[in-house]
Amino acid sequence: MxxxxxxxxxxxxxxxxxxxxxxxxxxxxxLNPDETQHRETLRAAIAAGHPVAAGFDAQERAVPDLRYQSFGVLSLTRHRHELTTLGAFGKVVAVGKRGRRPG
CATH class of the missing domain: 1.20.5 (Single alpha-helices involved in coiled-coils or other helix-helix interfaces)
Structure with missing residues (x-):
């Protein structure tokens, strides 16, 4: 019972x-972000780090081989086989080589 x-x-x-x-x-x-949202987030991240370069659209010339991939609920972009942006639920976050040592 x-x-x-x-x-x-x-x-x-x-x-x-x-x-x-x-x-x-x-x-x-x-809500999966499209390629333009990923590119805008990447532009904003570059502009925040390099405001002078952003004024000359250097990021468009520097990142021509940006590859967008969508997995339905998650999307990402890669540049030279490294993760650059990650997006889901309408938000895109710039990720990359932060914290890595040059070498």
Missing amino acids: SAPGAAGARRWRKLWNWGLPSLMLPAALL
Whole structure:
């Protein structure tokens, strides 16, 4: 014999476990950033680090072989086989060689 309300708790748990992913997956697919959002984030990151170079659009000439990849719910760009930007749910973050030693 189960406790009173246990069936209701199981029903809500089942709805939560199946309902949340069924809502999040379409949202992630719709909000996946496109290539232009990745390029804008990269431009902003370069402009923040090198404001003079940003005025001459040096980033467009310096990064011509930027490769965009989309995996449905996640997108990224690579430059020379290294991760440059990462995007999901409408947000794009610039990542890269921060913290690495030259060499």
